[in-house]
Amino acid sequence: MGIGDAIRRALSSWTKKEGPHGDIVLGTRVRLARNSKDVPFPGASSKEQLQSVLDQARSFPDVLKDEGSFVFYDMAEMDALDRDMLVEKHLISPNHARHTFHRGVILRSDEDISIMVNEEDHLRIQVLFPGLQLQQAWKHASRVDDCLESKFGYAFDKERGYLTACPTNVGTGMRASVMLHLPALARVNRLREVLGTVSQFGLVVRGLYGEGSESYGNIYQLSNQVTLGHREEEMIEHLERVTKQIIQSERQAREYLSQPERRLAVEDTVYRAFGVLSFARILSTEEAMQLLSDVRLGMDLGFIHHLDKEILKELMVMIRAAHLQKIMGQNLPPEERDKLRASLVREKLNPQALKKS
Amino acid sequence: MLCEQCGKKQASVHVTKIQNGQKIERHLCKECAQQSSEFSTGIDFQNMLSSFFEYPQTWGQKARPKQGCPVCGSTLTDIQNRSQLGCSQCYTTFDSEVNTLLRRIHGTTEHVGKIPESSHGRIRLERQVQDLREQLQQAIAEEQYEKAAELRDQIRSLEGQLDGKEG
Numbered sequence: 001m002g003i004g005d006a007i008r009r010a011l012s013s014w015t016k017k018e019g020p021h022g023d024i025v026l027g028t029r030v031r032l033a034r035n036s037k038d039v040p041f042p043g044a045s046s047k048e049q050l051q052s053v054l055d056q057a058r059s060f061p062d063v064l065k066d067e068g069s070f071v072f073y074d075m076a077e078m079d080a081l082d083r084d085m086l087v088e089k090h091l092i093s094p095n096h097a098r099h100t101f102h103r104g105v106i107l108r109s110d111e112d113i114s115i116m117v118n119e120e121d122h123l124r125i126q127v128l129f130p131g132l133q134l135q136q137a138w139k140h141a142s143r144v145d146d147c148l149e150s151k152f153g154y155a156f157d158k159e160r161g162y163l164t165a166c167p168t169n170v171g172t173g174m175r176a177s178v179m180l181h182l183p184a185l186a187r188v189n190r191l192r193e194v195l196g197t198v199s200q201f202g203l204v205v206r207g208l209y210g211e212g213s214e215s216y217g218n219i220y221q222l223s224n225q226v227t228l229g230h231r232e233e234e235m236i237e238h239l240e241r242v243t244k245q246i247i248q249s250e251r252q253a254r255e256y257l258s259q260p261e262r263r264l265a266v267e268d269t270v271y272r273a274f275g276v277l278s279f280a281r282i283l284s285t286e287e288a289m290q291l292l293s294d295v296r297l298g299m300d301l302g303f304i305h306h307l308d309k310e311i312l313k314e315l316m317v318m319i320r321a322a323h324l325q326k327i328m329g330q331n332l333p334p335e336e337r338d339k340l341r342a343s344l345v346r347e348k349l350n351p352q353a354l355k356k357s
Numbered sequence: 358m359l360c361e362q363c364g365k366k367q368a369s370v371h372v373t374k375i376q377n378g379q380k381i382e383r384h385l386c387k388e389c390a391q392q393s394s395e396f397s398t399g400i401d402f403q404n405m406l407s408s409f410f411e412y413p414q415t416w417g418q419k420a421r422p423k424q425g426c427p428v429c430g431s432t433l434t435d436i437q438n439r440s441q442l443g444c445s446q447c448y449t450t451f452d453s454e455v456n457t458l459l460r461r462i463h464g465t466t467e468h469v470g471k472i473p474e475s476s477h478g479r480i481r482l483e484r485q486v487q488d489l490r491e492q493l494q495q496a497i498a499e500e501q502y503e504k505a506a507e508l509r510d511q512i513r514s515l516e517g518q519l520d521g522k523e524g
């Protein structure tokens with residue numbers, strides 16, 4: 001068994017499956033913030049109050065049994081590497097992995113659904129699907145929400161809706177987002193124009209791992225800015241409409257790049273990227289992500305056929321620090337991670353090259 | 358997209374900030390972003406939020422209630438320091454301050470989305486009836502009488518449920 005296989009099996013289903021518009025939309029996320037009406041928000045709660053919420057959450061897998069197989073985990077009992085892996089898989093926030101006391105997470109077996117307990121709000125319900133599936137993700141999140149509502153008296157106000165610790169989430173408590181891979185727009189220098197336009201439509205653009213994070217590998221997250229004053233369906237529809245516009249722009253840019261007079265230059269970039277990834281001995285996350293983005297563009301433009309399309313999503317999670325250290329079963333200094341990252345990528349892209357070396 | 362600062366490298370850090378109520382977007386390369394201290398990760402969002410809390414002039418020291426929230430004890434200063442409210446009662450305790458805040462953030466103070474079924478079933482039904490009445494007006498205006506009749510039946514049945522439900 002290769003080094004990647006062990007954690008490949010541990011990957012969330014959204015990274016392994018292709019969804020609608022999967023050539024551009026890597027994934028869709030809908031997150032709902034909910035709080036108990038009986039206990040102050042986590043930031044102002046006593047230890048006992050936090051513990052009572054956590055204890056209540058232990059029964060949620062049972063409450064949710066019609067929605068699949070869920071397991072409750074106490075964050076304080078979880079290994080640090082395992083917590084970081086959940087962050088790298090986008091299942092919990094970095095904040096949730098760092099502050100672990102009286103915090104929990106509930107995961108569905110396929111990891112499409114996760115519920116953070118006692119993060120900024122008592123509950124953060126999250127649904128993560130491959131491709132563009134905003135409606136479906138909202139419906140699922142809303143169903144889980146319905147199940148929990150009957151057991152957990154929500155803080156809800158007729159005028160202001162679901163009450164949250166931070167007033168930026170009040171109302172629907174919903175943050176819907178799509179993760180977009182936009183290599184062609186980046187290459188024709190149209191990203192700024194396209195992403196700039198988006199903010200005029202009440203949407204926010206972020207890098208791969210949230211606010212202020214870097215956008216490795218031409219991957220961007222797009223989400224709704226306000227949570228109050230619109231129905232969830234309306235916000236979802238709006239985000240979907242703008243996303244489809246961006247998809248169209250990216251498709252046009254890809255079309256433009258595959259015209260005969262430009263094709264060779266793109267092909268060159270793609271194969272150079274493939275070459276480096278197939279033979280490099282040291283790879284930083286940033287370099288790996290950029291090259292993987294180039295290779296994935298090559299697959300989408302039909303230059304490269306023999307690789308699995310979901311390799312970008314899989315590797316973008318597998319090559320992160322915690323996943324690499326999990327493979328080795330120990331903490332590794334950055335130089336060691338760069339070496340391991342290179343050999344993991346080599347094995348995925350070019351197994352022969354690995355055997356000969 | 359090229360970096361706004363040096364104009365040479367690819368911009369890989371993208372930040373939206375709200376400063377004095379103005380939205381500012383910046384696109385920088387990794388190196389330029391690291392030099393500019395305002396881009397240390399995570400801080401921006403906090404600053405943005407604090408600025409939301411600081412802004413309202415109506416929160417002047419004189420007007421500011423000294424009393425804390427009766428449930429969680431948070432004062433306005435606590436809330437401002439945390440950039441978070443303490444509990445659901447805070448929303449009532451600091452009603453007018455919260456409304457100023459919500460208008461600044463969302464442009465409105467009124468929720469029109471999902472309503473929990475089990476605890477707020479009545480409000481949910483009322484909202485449904487209201488939606489159907491609007492659709493009914495529309496149908497009548499468009500002379501779709503068959504549809505109007507259907508809608509009228511639905512409204513009646515929901516109103517029946519409403520009568521059966523207390524408070």
Ligand SMILES: [Zn+2]
Pocket residue numbers: 360361362363364365366385386387388389390
């Ligand atoms: Zn620069």
Ligand SMILES: [Zn+2]
Pocket residue numbers: 426427428429430431442443444445446447448
């Ligand atoms: Zn309070």
